[in-house]
Amino acid sequence: MRRKQIVTVILVLLMWGTTSAQEKLTLDLEAAKEHALNYNLTIKNSGLAVDQSQQQLWEAISAGLPHINASADYSNALGAEISIQFDENAPPSTIPIKPTSNFNLNVNQLLFNGGYIVGIQTAKLAEKLAEKNQSKTKQDIVSQVIEGYYLVLLSEESLKILETNIANLREIYRKTEPMVKVGMIEELELDQLSVQVNSLDNALKSAERQYEMAKNLLRVQLGVTAETELELTETLAEVMDEKNTAELLMETSFDVAENIDYQLMDVQEEMTEKQIKMQKANYLPTLSGYYNYTEKILKPAFDMSPKHMVGLQMDIPIFASGERRSKVRQAKIDLETTRNNKALLEDQLSIQYKQLQFNLRSAYESHETQQKNVEVARRVYENIKRKYEQGMISGIELTTADNNYLQAETEYLNSMLEVLQAQNALNTLTGEVINN
Template identity: 35%
Template sequence: MELSLEEAQNYALENNRTLKNASIDVLKSQASHWQSVASMLPQISAKADYSNYCGYEMNFGMMAIPMNPYGTLGVTASMAFSGAQVVAVQISKIAQRMSDISLKMTEQETKDQVKTLYYSALVMEQTVELLNRNLDNMKELYKYTEESVKVGIAEQTDADQLLIQLSTMRTSIFSSATSLEMVYNSLRLQLGVDVNTEIVLTQNIDDLLNAEAAFALVSEEFILDNNYNYQLLKENTNLSKKQLNAQKWSTGPQLSAYYNYSAKTYFGKDEGMNMTPPNMVGVSVSVPLFSSLGKNKAIQAAKYDYEKQLNSMKETEDALRIQHRQLCYNLETALQTYDTQKQNIDVTQRVFNNISNKYEVGAAASLDLTNAGTNLISAQSSYVQALMELVNAQIALEQLLNK
């Protein structure tokens, strides 16, 4: 499958299994909310039964009263209402909003992980390609050196040094290729595709990197309410407040009402005596009077939890503002480092090519060539690290700003 970065992110949003579970959690929270609402709505139940005394007769002196079979049908409608139930509905609504925010956070994290893996794969492919080109060049130089040793114009140590350099470069290529496959496996996992699915990335690093967009992030205003973590924290604070209210309402009255309909039918030649009223209505009010200070202490504990949550919220606000400043510094530094390492790898590659050409005509020693090859591998590693630091710094700031 061929994917641009945007296509890969969209595909992950539709197929990522972690994201699917987050969507299920939203549906689950909706069901829990309506479960709380339903507790305040009328509850209706019906009951039917049949009784047979198997011909038994009740004797009162000279009079026998037959116990005929009979059946009853009853329908009961009841409803209970209290302040605690209202608060429970409000709490379930908060839980539903928190699930929605968590889903959005998971979507953002999924897109960011796909972006990181996409960049990583491109960088590793570029690394392997560069190392393979240099390996081919080193092979030619080694072949040339071996022939020079045979005719006596070069020493065996020169060939040995190049052979070590070849082995080092092959090891680097193998390590990079292994890392590349691991990156693709992680990308397959994020996309929710089979492990054997071949993925082709249709964009390159130059298409995706945008220094101007990165600098624009640094100057963008940080709005706390746009941050998903802060949104969750606010909902947690609201939840703590509602839990305090729930404890307070546990000492409040509870109103309940019911209606009962009952019908009784006898099966036999003699009609029995029916003392069951067909309709009944009842209302009751329950008020807690004394709980040995248990509920009062529960209210105090909930109040302390709410105060702690308010303190945590204030501390998090300050921490997020500090984090914003630090992430801006990190991104600016990463941009400068990336620019430096990009120039460094270009210069190191040209130095390696220049020394290779000189070596072929005898104007450079094998040690110079070996050092140039080592410097090139080191520069490539530094470039990869700088690029990934830039990507991670940009993603971290985008997450904070909810971009």
């Protein structure tokens, strides 16, 4: 009885493990984007980088705040004595060295340093840069999720087309077999159909593998495990927004300031400007103050040390053989280089915007053509299929029409994907990828 209970418990645990491992996600495109923003590990790491930059800012601020240190010591001369002889004819006097112990409290405060304020400003810019990098990471991941979502939909619809086509051909093959047996159709026609069915079977297996690869890629982007089952609730036709395409095709101005790469370059320029100020601050003196308190726990026989001590310390840079001047000039060169790169990026983004608009227009025109082609190919295939079933044409003509129809369907799906990818690329450039 006890053995049976143990077996039952093991089975329940195995069933629970299987159920928990096979988590299922049902997602539309917006839900997929939201899931990636919450669970993608690359985005999480960018958030940690922002947290780290905030701690670095506080580190820079704390350098100018009071620093308090305490110390305690104990020393013992192990019975040694100090020998003092005031008269060479008299024997020397000895003073035993007593054990001593001190407690010290030291307070330091930076009063003036030229680089301190600049350092805080630079740390704030570093935090801003980390936040911009996080925004760019989110944008890139969302763009990848959109692409991955489209690829899964394309693979899924390609599978459906192949499955439907194979089912139709197998039905034709089933109807053709009796006609061959009674001599109405040559066996060669049946063989041709068999070859076509086998070829499509291989194509179907390849499409299934591509479908699984596309889902695995999307799983990585979503931040889920390989065992998570994905169910996408939309089709390519549903996610293809004709209105959005029309708006993107309109000739509009592009504000490069909305581009995340340009914003990153802006922050980089500010940081380079701060580096010039930082190097110039090295010419200024540094002033600090201190307070020291000493408590004698075990006092020596002769003690003149005061308990309280305050003081100021100023470090004045005088001559460094041109080192500081060289660093300032290097910082200015870096600033000029950054500004040149910024101007170059602005030109590149403007050209890229026009190119992406051209790509979208070309993809949309190709899609409209392929939409007409697939309708014609479907009608031709249905007509030839009826004629074949009536024995009016050969199997070669049927398989040719079938191949043409499959190719037209494939090109039509690819044209939809190209339009969606072009939309996504344009939205990514303009910074609208997360909002759309």
